[in-house]
Amino acid sequence: MSGEPATDNFDTMSDTPILIAGAGAIGSILGGMLHDAGHDVTLLGRPAHLEAIARRGLRISGLLGDRIVAGMTLADDPARLGRRFGLIVCAVKSYDTESIAxxxxxxxxxxxxxxxxQNGLGNIESLIESFxxxxxxxxxVIFGAEIPSPGSAHVTVFAQPVAIGPAPAIHREDSPALAARARAIAAMIDAAGVPxxxxxxxxxxxxxxxxxxxxxxxxxxxxQQHYGALAGDPDVRPIMxxxxxxxxxxxxxxxxxxxxxxxxxYRxxxxxxxxxxxxxHRPTMLHDLHVRGRTEIGALNGKIVELADRLGVSAETNRILTRLVRAAQRVTEKKERR
Structure with a gap:
């Protein structure tokens, strides 16, 4: 039932405590919408963002509507989580998957x-190691969001509904049961106003x-260009x-x-x-590169290179892009040390 709106098993999620592990822009939007729909939500994120939410609520704006959501449980350290959860949404950067797991x-x-x-490949496998x-x-997730200021989250783009499901090649005999669970989770999120x-x-x-x-x-x-500019550039388009x-x-x-x-x-x-x-739209990698000095390139182009090398397939363009981004990360790191 690929792409089918979820309706069955919805009641099983109504009282489930939910943890959003990684309350960045996407995690904040999802957690805020679920809490506003009546669910018990805990946000795990960075102190400055959570402190602002504690003071005046989470301000959600953009394509999913405007609202202020208050009353969520907030934690800036996993060690301070005092209970267990029936659902954890892992929304951290791919390079933090192993540590958060x-x-x-x-x-x-x-x-x-x-x-x-999360973005990229390999996250499901990393989570399976722990869970x-x-x-x-x-x-x-293929909607775009940003945090314009601590305590706020703004939806900038919403291309397609969030899709949730198992990976049969990995989950094997567990796939049917996990598919049913995916339907319940998707139904809950959809009912909360996030397609x-x-x-x-x-x-x-x-x-x-x-x-x-x-x-x-x-x-x-x-x-440092938006997607339309990249697609319209005669030198960039062949690289893409x-x-x-x-x-x-x-x-x-x-x-x-x-x-x-x-x-x-596909093209x-x-x-x-x-x-x-x-x-x-501009990629979150732009912000990550110039502000954080660290990106998810390893789970994207870098993962393509890793898999290609294992399979004996050529991936020289992805290899060059990976090296360029990693070199740019080092430039940012050097600037921060000055």
Whole structure:
């Protein structure tokens, strides 16, 4: 039932304590909307953001509507979480997945679920190491948000519903039960005002977003340009085409059931349908590169290179983009030390 709106098993989620592990822009929006819909939500995030929320509530604005949400439980340290949760939404940066999983390993109830709502590849596998196959789901988030100031979260772009589901190639015999759980979680999120659907296999959906990200994120970060400018530049567009071509070949070699017959078919959809509604958007990698000095390049283009090397597939464009972003990270680090 790929892409089917979720309606069954909804009641099983009504009293479930929810932890948003990583209350950045996406996590704050999701947590705030769920709490506003009557759910018991705890936000785990950075002190400055949480302190502002404690003082005046979480201010949500943008494409999902404007509201102020108060009354959520707030924590800036996993050690201060005093209970277990039936649902954990993992929304941290991909490079923090292993550390947050270790910190929260005993915070998920025995019959609970943790959902990776993160960029890139490898997050599901990392969470399984700490929580086991039966309690981990994947999700594709393709709406854009930002924190304009501590205590605020603004939705800038909403391209498609959040998709939640298992990865049958990884979960194997546990997939049917996890698919049912994904339907319940997606129904709850959808009812809270964040469009969401359940899918029976999350991997083709994740890979479709990866194809989008490997083309746009590193170049948007390096050139400090929005997506429309990248697609319209005659020197940049061939680089994006090559990055997509390589990532598509890796997905094919892995047996991922992409909903496109070829990379050329995907690129047509990419330029004609995906880019236009997000034309003015800039990647979060741009902010991460110049403000944090650390990006998720390892889970995106870097992961394509890692998989390509293992499979004997060429990925030289993705390799160059990965090296350029890592070099740019080092430049930022040197500036911060001065």
């Amino acid at each position: 270790a910190a929260l390993a005993d915070r998920l109830s025995d019959d609970g679920a943790i959902v990776s709502m 086991g196959r039966r309690r981990v789901l994947g999700a594709r 969401a659907v359940a899918v029976d296999d999350i991997m083709p959906v994740l890979w479709t977003k990866v194809l989008y990200n490997v083309a746009l994120n590193p170049l948007g970060a390096l050139l 085409d090559s990055a997509i071509e390589e990532a598509f070949a890796v997905a094919r070699a892995l047996g991922i059931a992409l909903p496109f017959s070829s990379a050329a078919e 047509k959809v990419f330029y004609e349908q995906m880019i236009p509604p997000t034309s003015s």
